[in-house]
Amino acid sequence: MTQDINFMTKTKSLIDNLKSVCANYGLGNDGNEFKIITQVFLYKFLNDKFRYAVKKEMPKLAEAENFSIALKALSEDNYSDLIDALDPNIPRLQPEHLISHLFVKQNDSDFAKLFDDTLRQVSIENADVFSVKSFTGAKDTLFDELTQFISDSSQRDAYAKALINKLFEFSFEEMFEQKYDFFATIFEYLIKDYNTDSGGKYAEYYTPHSVARIMAQILVPEPVKGVKCYDPSAGSGTLLMSLAHEIGEENCTIYSEDISQKSSNMLRLNLVLNNLTHSIPNIIKTNTIALPSYLDTKFEYIVSNPPFKLDFSDFHADLDKDIFKKRFFAGIPNIPKSKKESMSIYLLFIQHIMYSLSDNGKAAIVVPTGFITAQSGIEKKIRERLIENGWLRGVVSMPSNIFASTGTNVSVLLLDKKADNQHIVLMDASKLGETVKEGKNQRTVLKPEEEAKIIDTFNQKIAVEDLSVVVSKEEISAKNYSFSAGQYFEVKIEYVDITAEEFSEKMNEFENNLQSLFAEGADLEKKIQENLKNLKFN
Template identity: 25%
Template sequence: MGNNLNQKLFSAADNLRSKMDASEYKNYLLGLIFYKYLSDKLLQKVVELADESLEEYDTADKQTALYQELLSDEESKEDLIATIVDTLGYDIEPAYLFNVLADQAKQNVFQLNELNKAFIQLSSNYDQFSGLFDDVDLQSRKLGADDQQRNVTITEVLKKLNDVDVIGHQGDVIGDAYEYLISQFASEAGKKAGEFYTPHMVSDMMAQIVTIGQEDKRLLSVFDPTMGSGSLMLNVRNYLNYPENVKYHGQELNTTTYNLAKMNLILHGVDAEDMELRNGDTLNKDWPTDEPYTFDSVVMNPPYSAKWSADDTFLDDSRFNRYGKLAPKSKADFAFLLHGYYHLKETGTMAIVLPHGVLFRGAAEGVIRKKLLEDGSIYAVIGMPANLFFGTSIPTTVIILKKNRTNRDVLFIDASSDFIKEKNQNKLTQENIEKVVSTYKERKTIEKYAHVASFEEIKENDFNLNIPRYVDTFEEEDPIDMVSIGKEIKEIRQEKQALETSLFEAISSLQVNSEDAEWIKGALEVFNYEK
């Protein structure tokens, strides 16, 4: 199914690729896929409300005809729309359904303005869609110089996306589509695209770790203050016994990405009352400040070594005031870590991905790290392979934090060599992940892979957490047998001499004309010289 989705996306992207770069055209593709999802979901709901079967109404055209028929009954029309809005949270008029617009595209009678009206109607009637389609700029000159050319471009894209089965897709449609678009066109999209996507397997590993011991919670809250496309938060529910009872809290600075996360959660059937999402700057102003402001699980993949203001006023901020120093202006890594940690419940677990520098850099970062270690806040440090993330090849570390611990030891896991190499990226396998998670659970030393370091050991290392100080992966080479090597050299020399002698004899016995005689003489002199 994944390949099918990828082929359709690649084909649809063909119509946009020559006109704009990947970071722009992904907005069109993802926005349209999302609209198609809302439209297809509504049609399925209509079949269900009419008490009909999806086997009988197995195409969008049949479902649309049923919808129009039900709406033609003036008496039941109001009730039908009210029920749809009550269960789905929105409705779409038949004229604006994705498949209807795509059919018009196939007949070349599609009008761009109709799609625009469809977006406006959803966004203005229902708060949860407000601003969600802003990035699908149908008036952009990049789509074409005039309305007619723009119309042709979108017509082609609609035709191709109409074949994507967004409802039946196994897995995370927006996440899968997004990951594919970035990986396919990462060189064009550049670093920007990768800033808000955590590869699925890394996300999966973090989700497993932050849910350990909390699987049976009747209600679990998760927080991602740099949520990107929201997939990191969504993965958490895969490891819970009550996955439908999760409250999602997230913040994202980039408006386009914030909209993407909102789409992603809606696509995963998260109700409006179960998500509290905010478009804003995580570091400059604390959020959330009202209850609830602490959470069972905190997951983060912030932008690495980003700049921030590091203004002195933050020394009074309750997120940072216990640590003596602020994260440096040029490296906000610890500011993000402390923000997430501040919002962690006393019983919760936090996982954050950061560059290795946070483990050993000195100055202000060293002061903050020392305080975290003295408090017993750092529970585990996991070294990941290089080149896992889009847009950066650096190796990263996943740091696990907890509160209220009786012990101050730290588990180190060196998983940097466990991966499979693919064309542009390294990838983690299911086995790689399972090995990390089971080692994390067992929390014991494994030669060349994991080590539980006592607080005293960490103190002796001046609070430096660089993984090779604790996990020795050095492979000692076998001692060299000099006797057998000497014997081998002697044999090679004898072989060489025998070959030279037979070659010398062969050249000497050659019958040559006077022209070649000079050359032969030179060759024989070289042999004599070498001997």
């Protein structure tokens, strides 16, 4: 534990130092700062991952005084054999790509060009594994020419040197035995200043880890292998990382779609940090609703925290194509005359997820709580289909303000194509958690024991007073397809034994109170009539 804290402190210090370099060269809070910080961090991580893997494969290199020089001294054949022996998830670097090589070259003229050229070469040679694709198949660039963000060209060499010196002081190599929980904290710290959607169409970049853990541990109560996991609105990948951690990174492949380039880059970094590099080619930057890349692919596990409201009037007409009729079985929300930004796009995501599940697929979807009780419309049609198909495993209604970014009450919809239709769990967890202040916002935080209570109660299908009910599909049909636990809780009536005399006394008391109230009412009515007469007279 002490070692974990020490590693985290050092890593956070590296991130802070990189931000200081940006600030010193006029890029603090600049629109490009996010790219610089995340890309330099990723370059450092890949550099150290390569060094670590090479030393494992060829231990004598670990003993060399200068790693990059020793690597360069290998024959062409030996170097080629070494690269071929590495795991496919390990980046392919040349000795001149290493930070240690750039460190000794930092006083050369035109060092900024050398720095940018190095990043470009690393991008090109690792494009197949590390590039995010768009819907058209075009691949993005892993690294930008970072010194070009310095408008004063005379400062670029010094800026590149400052970055390299910060990277050289620190090594990740000791950390690569660590698991997800360590790097989840680092990732969150890395993106915390950039974790807002500045005009992007989709993506909640951050889902609380408590919600992500609850979703993952309900979805995966038993070990599984060789499964495909998908998020159609992935954001930075919090839900996917939690799901992969629960399944085991080696037992699953990640797929995702999101319209935001920024969130796709965040997700790529998250995959690298969490030993899921093999899934990077499956990240697609696209409009999932109008231009889905995985329409013909079915998934064993789907998690999603989709955008709830969004103006999609620009591509509304495209959704009426025959190819989408089966997918959007319950309908497409109409375009309102005003407040187009309030269009309920999440209803399309739910239908898309239902369409994308494999024959034994499972899903966990964050929805506004209003969805579970709406009396008509697309919402009710979706709920009816889930019950008719026998796909509803249950619902967990979360405490208010569990998301700091929205005041909307949310519930988690749990689907399973092999669900037990006689034991559907409906849970009202709205009274759990404690309120904490985060900046100007208040957020509800679940305690670890409360998380465990939600997970265990749900997975064991237990009815707990004022928390959960276990109902059949027939009972839900009889309640107008309501998924709200509160509508199934028994009404508690407390009975008290009293004598006939006590009953008579109470009835007399009630009668006297009623007579008194009627007398007051008559007196009040009389005064009102008098006041009305006076007003007419005047």
